[in-house]
Structure formats: structure tokens, C-alpha cells
Amino acid sequence: MPLTRPLNPARRRAAVGSTAAAALLLSGCGADVATDGKKSEKVTVKRCGEPVEYTTPKRTVAYEGGSADKLFSLGLTKHVHGYVMPPANPPVSESPWASEYAKVKKLSDDLLNKELVVDAKADFVVAGWNSGFSDQRGITPEILDKLKIQSFMHTESCYNYPKSPEKKPPFEALYTDLERLGKIFKAEEKAEKVVQGLREREKAVASKAPKGDPPPVFLYDSGTDQPFTAGNQVPPNDIIEKAGGRNVFSKLDERWAQVNWESVTKAEPEVVIILDYGDKPATKKIDFLKKSPQTRELPAVKKDNFFILDYNEGISGPRNIDGLERFGTYMRNLAH
Structure with a gap:
């Protein structure tokens, strides 16, 4: 992260x-x-x-x-x-x-x-x-x-x-x-x-967001024993919400924070956003989620609902809006 x-x-x-x-x-x-x-x-x-x-x-x-x-x-x-x-x-x-x-x-x-x-x-x-x-x-x-x-x-x-x-x-x-x-x-x-x-x-993205109950979204930053994720004080929280989703850790009044797998399992995310680093490829993180007994039964994992967010779309900068537009398109396609 x-x-x-x-x-x-x-x-x-x-x-x-x-x-x-x-x-x-x-x-x-x-x-x-x-x-x-x-x-x-x-x-x-x-x-x-x-x-x-x-x-x-x-x-x-x-x-x-x-x-x-x-x-x-x-x-x-x-x-x-x-x-x-x-x-x-x-x-x-x-x-x-x-x-x-x-x-x-x-x-x-x-x-x-x-x-x-x-x-x-x-x-x-x-x-x-x-x-x-x-x-x-x-x-x-x-x-x-x-x-x-x-x-x-x-x-x-x-x-x-x-x-x-x-x-x-x-x-x-x-x-x-x-x-x-x-x-x-x-x-x-x-x-x-x-x-x-x-x-x-x-x-423009917010105006086209799918209607109805926002699907739960989990951002996976890193970590195997305990995952790091996005609280409500960092850009991915706004990206998720403006595109029509619900950050499962939106009530976490933090920036990037460590949580536990039990809370992720309980949230039953329909979509997992993978933060893609230059030195921690998204493909390895997805492979871990598909194999781990703690995450392989999550709805998002079983449905292969993964969205890859570029590192610079996830940290504060103008590329946040590029990430929002891409995730907005993903969420609209998911709703159809």
C-alpha cells in the first residue's frame, strides 16, 4: 500500500x-x-x-x-x-x-x-x-x-x-x-x-452510477496474515462510492489500515479491487485470494469479479479520476 x-x-x-x-x-x-x-x-x-x-x-x-x-x-x-x-x-x-x-x-x-x-x-x-x-x-x-x-x-x-x-x-x-x-x-x-x-x-460518472443497493466492494492492498485495505480517508473510498459501490470498510475512519480476514468474510464483497503496485503485481494477489481458504469462497472471488486499480489511481493525484472513470464503467457493466 x-x-x-x-x-x-x-x-x-x-x-x-x-x-x-x-x-x-x-x-x-x-x-x-x-x-x-x-x-x-x-x-x-x-x-x-x-x-x-x-x-x-x-x-x-x-x-x-x-x-x-x-x-x-x-x-x-x-x-x-x-x-x-x-x-x-x-x-x-x-x-x-x-x-x-x-x-x-x-x-x-x-x-x-x-x-x-x-x-x-x-x-x-x-x-x-x-x-x-x-x-x-x-x-x-x-x-x-x-x-x-x-x-x-x-x-x-x-x-x-x-x-x-x-x-x-x-x-x-x-x-x-x-x-x-x-x-x-x-x-x-x-x-x-x-x-x-x-x-x-x-x-459524469456519479450521474451514470447503477441504481439500487450499492454492491459491497473490498479493496485489497496487501497482506496475507492480515489484509491492508482502504478506510474512508483515501481516494479509493470515493472511487467506490461515486461509481455506485459501497466500500465494506467505509465506516473505518482511517486512511490505509490493517483489518482481519474475518471482517472481510462477514462483509461478503461482490467486487474486489486489487491495488496494483510496481513491485507487488495484481496477478499474485488475485492468485492468493483464489487459493486462500479464508477468501476463495467470497462472492467476488467465486464470480471472478476483480478490478485492478493502478497504484497512482489509488493515491492522491489527478489520476484518481481516471480510476473513477474506469471503475464506473466496470460497475455499469457488472449491473447489466
């Missing part, structure tokens, strides 16, 4: 004028622009729930596909110095922004760390809490603040950030990130268009 939860069993994962009205308008949107009678390069945007003052970054380091995709989707490639892509991520050549990845440096295929960021002379780091940023690995926003390196955390991951927790539905967290990044890079108009397009695609 994405390195957005602890104890992962495997290695992962504008300046504006000085009018008070303009300042008030922006503060209502979660950003304030410094106003001193002249144009200013500084803008205040929330990092999780904490207001942080930013200057426009020029050497950004992005951790994982979700971070890089958000930046590339906003047309910010020239501000990106490089990316860190651990083994869980599928090849960047499969990304809709493969040409943009090719224009920047691959800095590492390991986990994010402070030394890498310093060596890259980064002035901005984009990652999630308990994924790229980690107390245990000694790279946190607070540590980077002291090094005069700016940072930005995925809103989806702020739910369990100890300093300034922030809780939003996963898709809303995605849109919030794009809007906030747009403000930081003074690309608000582009961000507004991107978010509008994603919202329209989301609504």
Missing part, C-alpha cells in the same frame, strides 16, 4: 494589488497575499491546517507519482527539479505526463530523505505525511522549515498529521491541493480550469 500509513509491510511509499478587498477575498479561499502597497512574491497558503508563507518555488522535489502528477497537470514542469519514485510506483512511462517526467531528473528510487533534498538544492518539497515526510526518517515540514526549504503536504494525508490535522473527503482534498499549489505557483487560473475539468468528470 502507499506509504501513507505507518507499518507498511513492504518498502514503499500572486501577487495582487494592495486592496483590502482582494486580501479578504483570497483569505476566504485559504490563501492570503502579502499586501504592502507593492507587488509581493510572497503568498500565504495552508499546509494542512497551518498558514505558511511561500515564495514561488524554482527547484521542486516531488515524492511519488501523485505529487509529480499534480504539478505536471498544472503546467509547472519548469519549476520541478526532479522526483523520487520508490518501487511501489509503476514506471513513469505509463503516466499521462510521461513527456513531462522526461524533462526533469529522477533523483532516487528509494524513500525520501533529508540528505537527498539538501543535495538537490531543493527550495520546495511535495509529499504526503507518513509517506515522503516521516518523523522516523527525519524529514518533516518542521525540519525543512529550519533548513529554509519550503514544503507542501497532500491534504488527504493531513488527517493524522499531529501538528495541524485537516480532514476533507479524498476527492475534495485533491481539488484543494491543486488550488493551493496554483496559488503557491501563481497559476490560479490554470488550477481553476484543471479542478473544474476533474469535477465535471467526477459528476
